[in-house]
Amino acid sequence: MDRNIRTTDDVLRLLDGLFAPEADRWTADGASWWDGFYADRSKQVPFFVAKPDENLVSYSARGLVTAGRALDLGCGPGRNALHLASLGFAVDAVDLSPTAIAWAEERAREAQADVRFHCGDAFTLSGTELAGPYDLIYDSGCFHHLPPHRRISYLSLLDRALAPGGHFALTCFAAGGMGSEVSDADLYRDARLHGGLAYTPESLRRIFSDLTEIELRRMHDEPTESSRFGEPFLWTALFRREALP
Incomplete structure (x- = not known):
């Protein structure tokens, strides 16, 4: 008999365990699942392309974000991290998968881009x-692969790592486009994430209500020949943390 719950971290780990084996997709033990996902670079996965997100390109072009320090969460093969470095950002990029990080580092060497890659769990x-x-x-x-209870960890990361006056930008599954629309409570009853969670604009605004919304829209559908990545089944959102008085 285990009676070991005494901290918030204990509760979070207990809830992680309810989603095994899907928990491998967001915990430090998830490298093997994502390594398998990234092992075949020839797979027809939309975001395997070496193109930055169209919304990220747009933020810079419109002057909504300017060069500084940047963190790319769940960087995968590094396409957005490399774009940020090309804009003059000092970039840290993190992913659970050693295979993804190796691919990203290879791309960075080819592009002569200066990015600090980290393999591990951004929460820890x-x-x-x-x-x-x-x-x-x-x-x-990254965000849409987290179970509901790990939003607490995610918001804590933003709280400690995002500078006053800094920006948080997100792309995630859009309800009606892709992802599971099962309620949070039913996810625990099912003990499954169904491949990723869909969000509505209202739910994103509520979750990130401590930040100021700058823009929230569907990602533009970019043609194959475009230099930018864009799929309309995703939301794109840009928020700002207000500067200290």
Whole structure:
């Protein structure tokens, strides 16, 4: 008989266990699942292309974000991290998968881009490794793979790592486009995430209500020949943390 719950972290780990084996997709033990996912680079996966997100390109072009320190959460093969580096950002990029990080580092060498890649769980990597505060935290596809209880960890990460006046940008599954629309409570009853969670604009505004919304829209559908990545089944959102008085 186990009676070991005494901290919030204990509760979070207990809830992680309810989703095994899907928990491998967001915990430090998830490297093997994602390594398998990234092993075949020839797979027809939309975001395997070496193109930055169209919304990220747009933020810079419109002057909504300017160069500073950036953190790319769930960087995968590094396409957005490399774009941020090309804009003059000092970039930290983190992913669970050693295979993804190796691919990203290879791309960075080819592009002669200066990016600090980290392999591990962004929730548990030390402040020395992820040396914020960051002027921009960017997430393209990580958030929608988290179970509801790990939003607490995610918001805590933003709270400690995002600089006052800094920006948080997100792309995630859009309800009606892709992802599970099962309620949070039913996810625990099913003990499954169904491949990723869909969000509505209202739910994103509520979750990130401590930040100021700058823009929230569907990602533009980019043609194959475009230099930018864009799929309309995703939301794109840009928020700002207000500066201290």
